[in-house]
Amino acid sequence: MTKAVLPESLMPTHWYNLAADFPEPMPPHLHPGTGEPLAPEDMTPLFATGLVEQEFSRERYIEIPEPVRDIYRLWRPSPLARAPRLERALGTSARIYFKNESVSPIGSHKPNTSIAQAYYNRVDGITKLTTETGAGQWGASLAFAGQFFDQEVEVWQVRASYDSKPYRRMLMHVYGATVHPSPSDLTEAGRAMLAKDPDTPGSLGMAVSEAIEVAVGTEGARYSLGSVLNHVMLHQTIIGQEAIRQLEMFGEDAGPDIVIGCAGGGSNLAGLSFPFIGANIRGETAARILAVEPARCPSLTKGEYRYDHGDVAGLTPLLKMHTLGRDFVPDPIHAGGLRYHAMAPMVSHAVETGLMEARSITQEEAFAAGILFARTEGTVPAPESNHAIAAAVAEARRHTGEPGSGPVILIGLSGNGFLDLPAYDQFL
Amino acid sequence: MTKAVLPESLMPTHWYNLAADFPEPMPPHLHPGTGEPLAPEDMTPLFATGLVEQEFSRERYIEIPEPVRDIYRLWRPSPLARAPRLERALGTSARIYFKNESVSPIGSHKPNTSIAQAYYNRVDGITKLTTETGAGQWGASLAFAGQFFDQEVEVWQVRASYDSKPYRRMLMHVYGATVHPSPSDLTEAGRAMLAKDPDTPGSLGMAVSEAIEVAVGTEGARYSLGSVLNHVMLHQTIIGQEAIRQLEMFGEDAGPDIVIGCAGGGSNLAGLSFPFIGANIRGETAARILAVEPARCPSLTKGEYRYDHGDVAGLTPLLKMHTLGRDFVPDPIHAGGLRYHAMAPMVSHAVETGLMEARSITQEEAFAAGILFARTEGTVPAPESNHAIAAAVAEARRHTGEPGSGPVILIGLSGNGFLDLPAYDQFL
Structure with a gap:
């Protein structure tokens, strides 16, 4: 074989x-404002109910x-x-x-989670997901997933990768996603960054801020993250x-x-x-x-x-x-x-x-x-x-x-x- | 399912x-010089014995x-x-x-035949295969196959594709193949072509001629084709x-x-x-x-x-x-x-x-x-x-x-x- x-x-x-099964329980996530352990309702503005439940589940x-x-x-x-x-x-x-x-x-491996995230967001009636991407693996995976669960996908890709690695951007387009170089002039965060340095190559951190800003400010939209969280x-x-x-x-x-x-x-x-x-x-x-x-x-x-x-x-x-x-x-x-x-x-x-x-x-x-x-x-x-x-x-x-x-x-x-x-x- | x-x-x-199983037998291949039906021995200078047998097999x-x-x-x-x-x-x-x-x-699908061709050539004691490629699918497949059967692989890639489609050329390199833009100055055919038009974008037909010329002129080498033949x-x-x-x-x-x-x-x-x-x-x-x-x-x-x-x-x-x-x-x-x-x-x-x-x-x-x-x-x-x-x-x-x-x-x-x-x- x-x-x-x-x-x-x-x-x-x-x-x-x-x-x-952790022999010692994990330290909790903390609220960025209060420093207290995060509650599920703190996360629901950005993430689907099903995903927030999983974030806290034992x-x-x-x-x-x-x-x-x-x-x-x-x-x-x-x-x-x-x-x-x-x-x-x-x-x-x-x-x-x-x-x-x-x-x-x-x-x-990225679609293993992008599929699940697109699904749980549709269950909540969400119709649009925003995210950031660097080289484009995650953005392409979310674009791929969005089409199966009726999610419009809008991606902020770090400007340096957007310019130098066009193939994954093209892949996102094939799946019908919208891709912007980040920083963009579409968000307050992006405009502020561009005002400071019009030639900035961008960063993942900046792209996150843009994706979150648009998700929070758009009816029926949420943000999606490709790693890190439980x-x-x-x-x-x-x-x-x-x-x-x-x-x-x-x-x-x-x-x-x-x-x-x-x-x-x-x-x-x-x-x-x-x-x-x-x-x-x-x-x-x-x-x-x-x-x-x-x-x-x-x-x-x-x-x-x-x-x-x-x-x-x-x-x-x-x-x-x-x-x-x-x-x-x-x-x-x-x-x-x-x-x-x-x-x-x-x-x-x-x-x-x-x-x-x-x-x-x-x-x-x-x-x-x-x-x-x-x-x-x-x-x-x-x-x-x-x-x-x-x-x-x-x-x-x-x-x-x-x-x-x-x-x-x-x-x-x-x-x-x-x-x-x-x-x-x-x-x- | x-x-x-x-x-x-x-x-x-x-x-x-x-x-x-053809209800009517196929017309035979003809010798380019005599116009008579081709004999197996006409093909063995270029192709492995096992492949030539298959070319004529019923x-x-x-x-x-x-x-x-x-x-x-x-x-x-x-x-x-x-x-x-x-x-x-x-x-x-x-x-x-x-x-x-x-x-x-x-x-x-190309490796289905590149693997077989590399194998039968090794059985014959061949250590080097030459071929042509356009966009690079076939060249990459032969490069991939060559490494399993100890074949050095040398590819002539149509100049226009060599310049404009670098990814499959890179793929051939990863598999250890040598890739030349065609026409090249490494063959008589290539030099003649370049003398006529130094800026020619090349063609598959010219790349075939270069690959065949090198296979015929190199001890222990043969040519390999990715389609057309039986x-x-x-x-x-x-x-x-x-x-x-x-x-x-x-x-x-x-x-x-x-x-x-x-x-x-x-x-x-x-x-x-x-x-x-x-x-x-x-x-x-x-x-x-x-x-x-x-x-x-x-x-x-x-x-x-x-x-x-x-x-x-x-x-x-x-x-x-x-x-x-x-x-x-x-x-x-x-x-x-x-x-x-x-x-x-x-x-x-x-x-x-x-x-x-x-x-x-x-x-x-x-x-x-x-x-x-x-x-x-x-x-x-x-x-x-x-x-x-x-x-x-x-x-x-x-x-x-x-x-x-x-x-x-x-x-x-x-x-x-x-x-x-x-x-x-x-x-x-």
Whole structure:
């Protein structure tokens, strides 16, 4: 068997909520004005009722609504494959597997949550969603999701990416979304920013402010976020739940020895690893969980664990997380999805309480690993995924016995690199 | 069920050779010098022994070597999905299905033959393959295949595409291939062309000449072709064989009423439709088979059925096919894979003997259909595939009864449009 493909009938019917199983409860989100624990009603102006419930939920399993599963089935369950050619190239005794989220129509894991978010907003009668995007993965995923649930989608894309990375903007247009470079002259925040610096390349923080301003000021509109918050982590857990069943199909009933995911905001890593962390807590498995981030944006490995805002302007709730400070501006590395100043509170809490480890990888290591992966297993990985692959390569190289006799390494392949080829070109 | 996914264990083990079942035998290829029927030994300087055998074979089923199946399993069997949202958008009674070849690591059907060609060349001890490419789909697929079978891959890419469509060139680089703009100063043919016109944008015909010249002049090297020839059609028939089994999984035991594929050189269409044509000939099914080509490159619908060369310079064998003449220069339409002056001899013979129909589609119809498909079923189709989708849309609109009560339409989705987004952008 090369890859384990679950039939649709075995696709998970529930998301898994790690908040139910944390041995120590997570610190609450705090109200930015009062500093008191946030109440659900503080979030409902911006987020759908169903999503706010999930943000605060301690329920272990939350049913995936059938209309969401219906769209998931366009590409899910996603395959989990053994990587025998990569193993041979490394001369490792490890058995390496990868969970392949690159097969979604967008080419990444992001639609797992964009579909759910568009659905819950339609349930509330919302007809328009606004969001920000950097390189465009998240904006494209929300544009894709909006069309299934009658949501007009309006995206503010960081000006520098809008100008230099036109393909994902074009993808958003194909799905019928409106895309503006940010800062724009459509919002007060944007006009103020442009007045200060007409040639600014923009930033995610500024784009967030514009998207929120328009959502708040438009009847029937809300804002949508692609990572960081608890409900986003929740939606991604379908990844790890499928992976558990697929490893069993390979006869790996003891589960993986190590689970490795790349981490920017944290949603891909959480989606892959939280079901395994749950199994660890229940004593069913004893997998090491490894979060891998870029050396140039090292929130988990170099950041402080404290309350901070999710955006530059300080409009979001205060979240307890590993942060480099909301003013931190990362170098323009190629892994656009890993350029965030902080880490999701759930992932941060998992690291802080010893449920997960973290390490960082340089761009050079990451791309070298990605090219090795493409030349052995065929798929060109997203630059973000390359960080997880590089950490797996380093791990596998430590095990040099009889082929197949070593540990089981599971990699999260969060996406493909079709629209990131210029980054590879620059590396080569 | 949204999509039928065959387990790997049910992946076809043999290719299907329609030449065994043609009610009237195909006209033979002719030697370009003598005008006599071509002998296998005439082809072996350029093509692997195993491929030449297949070119002349009348065997009905030819086993797929295990090393080829091993690589196929990286993405095969590919899914076959129902398109219920497209059906609803059209208000049709037809049941529309699509066979999704876009899930390959290259994003199209081309690796089905590049893998086989790289394998048979390695069996012969070959270590280097040369080829030409236009937009880059075929060059990228051969680069992808070469790495699995120790083949150095050298590609001549039409200068205009080399300059204007850098992403697939970058993809070839990731897979370790060498890519030259054509005409180049590396070959006699190229130098002659450049001497005549230093600013020429190049052409596929010129790139073929360069690739052949280098293959012939290099020890241990051969040339590789991505469409047109019989053995290429053969390798693609895994598509249609899978589709037959997958329609049965949907309970469509009577098979499709109409099978629709886009046709440039003909390999995608042949791969999807030949197993159905075989079933038609055996009386098991009564499916209409429809070849769809661009109105601006109408070899099947406007060309002559006669012997012609496959390249501009007249170096290839004479092939009996529908041709616009080897000097025909199509308009620069976006569907780069459909810009060929002629049609594969096997497809031409199928049309000529009434086993298949042909029609043409304008670019505007094609892109409108592709955008409708993306907004209903999620995947952005390759511009080539849009032609098949447009014909299916026109067909489906003629059936307006009770939803689901109409005919079964099967579309070949030959690839995705990730690297063709600028074409969509121009249309929008």
